[in-house]
Amino acid sequence: MSQTLAEDEYNVKHVFNTLWIERIAKLVDNVNAHKADGALFVTREVGRVFHTFQYRTKFNLRDDVKNNAKARDLLKKGDEMFAPNVARYIEAAKHYNECIAFSKPGSEERAEAYLNRSAVSFKLKRYEDCLVNFRLAHGTNQAARIVNLMKDRERMALDSLAYIISVPPNARRLQKHMNEFPLSSRTRVKTALELRKNDQFGRHVVTNCDLSAGQVVIVEKPFASVLKSYLRCVRCAFCYEERLFTLIPCEGCTVEMYCSQECMGKAYEAYHRYECAILRDMHRISVEYAWVALRTVATAIASFDHNLEAMKEHIERLDESSVNAFGMNWQTATAKDKYNTIHVLSSYQAHRKIYVAFAAFHANVIYHLLIDRTELRPICIVKPELRKLLFDLVLRNLKVAANNATKQNFFSYKVSEQSYRSEPYAHACFSMSSMLNHSCAPNVLKLALRGGRCAVVVLRPIRQGEQLFVSYGDCHKTAPRPARQRSMILFDNFMCKCVACKHNYKTLKQSIDATTNFENSIENRYISHVNNVIDSHDKFLVVSLISELKAYINTFDDDYPTVPLCLAHTAFARAIAVLHSFTSENADYWAFCKP
Numbered sequence: 044m045s046q047t048l049a050e051d052e053y054n055v056k057h058v059f060n061t062l063w064i065e066r067i068a069k070l071v072d073n074v075n076a077h078k079a080d081g082a083l084f085v086t087r088e089v090g091r092v093f094h095t096f097q098y099r100t101k102f103n104l105r106d107d108v109k110n111n112a113k114a115r116d117l118l119k120k121g122d123e124m125f126a127p128n129v130a131r132y133i134e135a136a137k138h139y140n141e142c143i144a145f146s147k148p149g150s151e152e153r154a155e156a157y158l159n160r161s162a163v164s165f166k167l168k169r170y171e172d173c174l175v176n177f178r179l180a181h182g183t184n185q186a187a188r189i190v191n192l193m194k195d196r197e198r199m200a201l202d203s204l205a206y207i208i209s210v211p212p213n214a215r216r217l218q219k220h221m222n223e224f225p226l227s228s229r230t231r232v233k234t235a236l237e238l239r240k241n242d243q244f245g246r247h248v249v250t251n252c253d254l255s256a257g258q259v260v261i262v263e264k265p266f267a268s269v270l271k272s273y274l275r276c277v278r279c280a281f282c283y284e285e286r287l288f289t290l291i292p293c294e295g296c297t298v299e300m301y302c303s304q305e306c307m308g309k310a311y312e313a314y315h316r317y318e319c320a321i322l323r324d325m326h327r328i329s330v331e332y333a334w335v336a337l338r339t340v341a342t343a344i345a346s347f348d349h350n351l352e353a354m355k356e357h358i359e360r361l362d363e364s365s366v367n368a369f370g371m372n373w374q375t376a377t378a379k380d381k382y383n384t385i386h387v388l389s390s391y392q393a394h395r396k397i398y399v400a401f402a403a404f405h406a407n408v409i410y411h412l413l414i415d416r417t418e419l420r421p422i423c424i425v426k427p428e429l430r431k432l433l434f435d436l437v438l439r440n441l442k443v444a445a446n447n448a449t450k451q452n453f454f455s456y457k458v459s460e461q462s463y464r465s466e467p468y469a470h471a472c473f474s475m476s477s478m479l480n481h482s483c484a485p486n487v488l489k490l491a492l493r494g495g496r497c498a499v500v501v502l503r504p505i506r507q508g509e510q511l512f513v514s515y516g517d518c519h520k521t522a523p524r525p526a527r528q529r530s531m532i533l534f535d536n537f538m539c540k541c542v543a544c545k546h547n548y549k550t551l552k553q554s555i556d557a558t559t560n561f562e563n564s565i566e567n568r569y570i571s572h573v574n575n576v577i578d579s580h581d582k583f584l585v586v587s588l589i590s591e592l593k594a595y596i597n598t599f600d601d602d603y604p605t606v607p608l609c610l611a612h613t614a615f616a617r618a619i620a621v622l623h624s625f626t627s628e629n630a631d632y633w634a635f636c637k638p
């Protein structure tokens with residue numbers, strides 16, 4: 044799509060870099076940012092510089108207002124994609140959605156976009172969606188103008204709908220199984236997992252009973268999560284359901300779209316009232332983990348019934364060392380208790396002054412957007428202590444998000460590759476799974492589920508008293524030790540001493556190269572078959588494959604890291620993701636579209 048939210052020339056990093064070279068670096072020349080007072084000094088100096096910095100002009104900040112002229116352009120773009128010789132209906136629907144988000148309520152542009160989206164739905168044989176769009180078009184003031192056209196197409200959609208074959212019952216059963224992730228109760232987590240602390244790992248998670256591959260030890264909802272920008276016109280911004288053909292817009296901004304009035308209302312209550320006026324600028328100039336930080340702050344304020352004074356008092360009295368997401372009763376936990384578990388997450392420990400300064404600069408941008416444009420302004424203007432609270436919250440949660448926010452993936456069908464690809468759909472911050480430390484030979488997998496939740500699934504048997512480890516990115520199968528350790532130091536600021544680093548486990552390629560005639564082995568033939576099944580995304584076949592792989596991994600774990608076991612782990616992780624993560628419906632659309 045040509046309409047993007049990121050406009051690089053106003054990117055917060057670029058603007059900061061210039062300011063750092065021209066002004067900030069000199070001011071903090073002799074400061075040691077490793078020390079707390081040094082970091083505080085850098086933060087204060089950045090605040091002072093920001094005070095005289097024309098941030099509104101430098102970032103070209105502007106109010107987010109509905110714009111029918113822009114909506115008209117987007118409508119035209121949609122029509123170009125819809126033309127019979129082009130027939131790129133998915134692109135067309137996205138442009139119509141963008142048009143709907145920009146259009147004023149009741150405008151001609153909005154009515155036409157709904158109507159055209161009904162035509163796209165009709166082409167893709169999505170007759171129910173087609174009718175939904177008629178209802179939405181009816182709701183605009185333009186209904187009288189388009190009523191005849193609507194009547195004809197509505198009748199055709201209703202006729203076609205009558206012929207739709209229902210989903211076979213066994214498919215429905217599997218769908219149910221996939222949505223209700225098994226073994227996922229919080230009771231299980233409470234009894235099996237404990238949070239401990241030591242010098243080497245800081246806080247870490249151990250199991251108090253033996254666990255075997257395939258067990259699900261955590262299922263949790265994120266405290267804050269943000270949909271990827273490129274999916275704004277495809278999925279509901281609140282529940283994340285794919286609703287390409289029926290999204291409705293937030294009337295306050297041009298960014299968020301929802302599947303229903305209900306989701307719109309819930310989002311507004313939970314956080315959006317503090318984001319609505321600033322989200323488009325945030326998307327334009329800032330980065331994704333900062334959107335998570337903003338949403339965390341907004342959700343936290345809402346959790347305190349929008350009472351900043353009460354929030355301040357609560358945070359001042361909070362004994363951070365006593366907060367434990369694993370000891371908490373999540374059934375009875377209040378919204379404030381839930382925020383506590385995010386407030387105490389580890390924050391990004393910048394090892395260079397420039398990073399400390401950048402975090403402070405970024406926090407200033409978000410803080411000023413909130414003060415300038417939201418309902419926080421009146422109370423913060425008169426109370427300096429609440430301004431400080433707000434700034435500290437933004438800065439803290441920026442660092443927490445930088446260290447803990449993770450990508451949530453789903454499978455999208457790529458017509459050019461004729462296969463599914465795993466791609467991120469959201470960025471999210473979780474309480475419990477953020478306590479998992481890294482290993483290059485992980486024994487658990489963090490898996491994104493539908494609707495934004497995540498599950499932690501056991502990959503290898505774990506004995507009572509052992510620590511659970513996830514991989515933060517690099518794993519011994521794909522990267523050699525020096526490369527892994529370099530990236531851990533660079534991005535996560537610690538030296539990895541996991542079992543794979545200690546024993547210098549080979550990469551999978553190195554192990555295969557060292558195996559005689561692996562190419563013609565039974566193991567290789569079996570794993571090729573396994574990979575073909577997984578690639579097919581046939582969930583019925585994948586279910587039985589998972590049982591086979593699980594049994595193999597649980598029986599032969601002592602042999603790790605042999606080639607067959609490493610291959611089995613990789614396949615197992617992929618198979619679980621295929622079964623339980625969300626797979627886009629987009630594969631179905633291509634039968635009707637030109638690629």
Ligand SMILES: C[S@@+](CC[C@H](N)C(=O)[O-])C[C@H]1O[C@@H](n2cnc3c(N)ncnc32)[C@H](O)[C@@H]1O
Nearest residue numbers: 243244245246389477478479480481535537539
């Ligand atoms: C997401 S947190 C994990 C929980 C963390 N240990 C805590 O106390 O909050 C990530 C941080 O944990 C620490 N960490 C993670 N894996 C580690 C490992 N294998 N060895 C040492 N420290 C680790 C690093 O400080 C890293 O920045």
